[in-house]
Amino acid sequence: MTTAIPTAVVRSAARQARITLVRKYTSPAGLSVVVVSLVVLVVLWFLRDAELGVAQVGASGYIFSGFLAFGVISAAVLGVAGELQAEREDGTLLRAKAVPHGMTGHLLAKILVAPFDALIPMLPAIVGAAIFLPDVMPRDLLGWVLLLVVFLLGVVTMLPWGAVLGSVFRTMIGLAWAMMAMYAVAALSGVFYPVGGWPAPLQWAAQCSPLYWIGVAVRSVLLPPEAAAAEIGGEFRLVLALLVLLGWAVVGLLVAPVLLRRMARRQSGSTVQAARERVLAKGY
Amino acid sequence: MSYGDRLVLDGIDLEVPPGQVVALLGPNGAGKTTTVEILEGFRQPSAGQVTVLGENPATAPESWRSRVGVVLQSWRDHGTWKVRDLIEVMGGYYAPYATPSVPRPWSTDELLSRVGLATQADGRIDKLSGGQRRRLDVAIGLVGRPELLFLDEPTTGLDPAGRRDIHDLVADLADLRTTVLVTTHDLAEAEKIADRLLILAGGHLVADGTPDALRHQLSRSSEVRWRDRATGQVTVHADADPTAYLAHLLSTRPGEVEVLEVRAASLEDIYLDIVRRSETDEHDGADLPTAALEALR
Known part of the structure; x- marks a missing residue:
């Protein structure tokens, strides 16, 4: 049985998303995320003439594409997972559950916020690079469109998996371990560099992760064609990357609602209270 | 549940x-x-x-x-x-x-x-x-x-x-x-x-x-406390209707009673009494809730 979502709920979710973004990015804590972006910009500037040996491609291009790819992953997976975990403890999810269509609206607001959460922290680096380092940016309109497609598809792909992590791990410490594992996978999956020179088993392992395909897709849009030589098979395989990401998105969108519903079902005043008492007693 | x-x-x-x-x-x-x-x-x-x-x-x-x-x-x-x-x-x-x-x-x-x-x-x-x-x-x-x-x-x-x-x-x-x-x-x-x-x-x-029913229960639970002027001994007597007890006390021990206090049980007393009785009866295996309910009505 399907239940239509009233337009008033969509409006409330949109309003919730707008307020969330405004409150977040007008606060000192929210603005602090752009510092990383500025640091990356400085690094890019100093490495603007450095080249990577194999493909004779500028190092700044690899750093910038890795930064963008990981920005998407970080916001859509780690950010959402951390928020869901915190919201279970502070009662946000319970508050949403207590109003009609509240949980649907809350998750809809999260989906609306996610692309901005991915984009805003990277914005200084993107704008700065467009002005000072045009070589690392798309060269034409098609490139910009493709970058936007890859960006949005990356968010859509990774967002459900962030929800899965946030649903499965109930404590901050559990989630911290999951995040460490995520960083390890990111480091080994070719988000930041091509893995074409790796042994075949490692190449296959890297390709099992959606992170690899986000990295490939971003590189294929931002790097010059000759950089493809360092990739697996000597080519970027952008179409395949988009299809694989789409597949991961479909699987995530099938799995995440089941786990989110289970998590929502378990929310009650006593579970929120128990979580708070655990934090007070153990510190996490 | x-x-x-x-x-x-x-x-x-x-x-x-x-x-x-x-x-x-x-x-x-x-x-x-x-x-x-x-x-x-x-x-x-x-x-x-x-x-x-x-x-x-x-x-x-x-x-x-x-x-x-x-x-x-x-x-x-x-x-x-x-x-x-x-x-x-x-x-x-x-x-x-x-x-x-x-x-x-x-x-x-x-x-x-x-x-x-x-x-x-x-x-x-x-x-x-x-x-x-x-x-x-x-x-x-x-x-x-x-x-x-x-x-x-x-x-x-x-x-x-x-x-x-x-x-x-x-x-x-x-x-x-x-x-x-x-x-x-x-x-x-x-x-x-x-x-x-x-x-x-x-x-x-x-x-x-209703609170009235509880108050009714409350009126049946009063406490009379008095001190013997000669010995200083304090006596506490609980009674649903303390009037008869007081009349008897004052008529049989004229001049011996001092610091006389009559106190109606508070709602808290009633509450604690009900809870205590229910827990005791539970341990004894008796049908406490019913007993407590009857006490209230």
Whole structure:
């Protein structure tokens, strides 16, 4: 049985998303995320003439594409997972559950916020690079469109998996371990560099992760064609990357609602209270 | 209702008519939270039937949720938001359920004024005091003009003026035929705002009556305390009707009685007595809840 979502709920979710973004990015804590972006910009500037040996491609291009790819992953997976975990403890999810269509609206607001959460922290680096380092940016309109497609598809792909992590791990410490594992996978999956020179088993392992395909897709849009030589098979395989990401998105969108519903079902005043008492007693 | 092998609620049979203000009392671990969470639809009972506003709360549609308001103790959310923003966003979810007779959501300014937060409307939530935060929780519970409101410890952290505001608000809701279920440890508050008191102990409903019924029980439990002028010995005598005892005492021991005190048992005494008896009877295997109920009637 399907239940239509009233337009008033969509409006409330949109309003919730707008307020969330405004409150977040007008606060000192929210603005602090752009510092990383500025640091990356400085690094890019100093490495603007450095080249990577194999493909004779500028190092700044690899750093910038890795930064963008990981920005998407970080916001859509780690950010959402951390928020869901915190919201279970502070009662946000319970508050949403207590109003009609509240949980649907809350998750809809999260989906609306996610692309901005991915984009805003990277914005200084993107704008700065467009002005000072045009070589690392798309060269034409098609490139910009493709970058936007890859960006949005990356968010859509990774967002459900962030929800899965946030649903499965109930404590901050559990989630911290999951995040460490995520960083390890990111480091080994070719988000930041091509893995074409790796042994075949490692190449296959890297390709099992959606992170690899986000990295490939971003590189294929931002790097010059000759950089493809360092990739697996000597080519970027952008179409395949988009299809694989789409597949991961479909699987995530099938799995995440089941786990989110289970998590929502378990929310009650006593579970929120128990979580708070655990934090007070153990510190996490 | 049981958690694994542990029975936490057993044979609760309860019917609440519309517009009644009911206070649910009981010691820690009595099953209050479980009872309320089942009624709120936040927990599925392991057995039995529950119907709230004509629906099973665990499977009720969203339209049912629009008729129910929930005020919990455990919220600490949306700290960076403005008070007005949170109320308006939460209120927006009720808009599809407005009817000609029940405009939903409640006007934000009117609601804030009712709960005494008008001057904090544009302030940040994490800047509110504990009492103000409590008022905000109550406001959000009311924003959909619920037919049934669950209030969990509504006056915790409030100063006397704040408590009075909440009590007045509950009285107003009763006038509007809103059914209210309050859980509280404050017996005086329960007596003041509720039409009916329920006492849970050990997973059983051990008392169910109006405050008048409790007062009737109270009138049957008085304590006479006096000191013997010669020996200084203090005697305490409990009696349902102390009049006869007093008459007998004063006529048989003229001049010997000093510091005479007659004290009616408080609601707290009654409550503690009922709970204690229910726990003792439970250990003895007797049918305590029934005994306690009979004692109240």
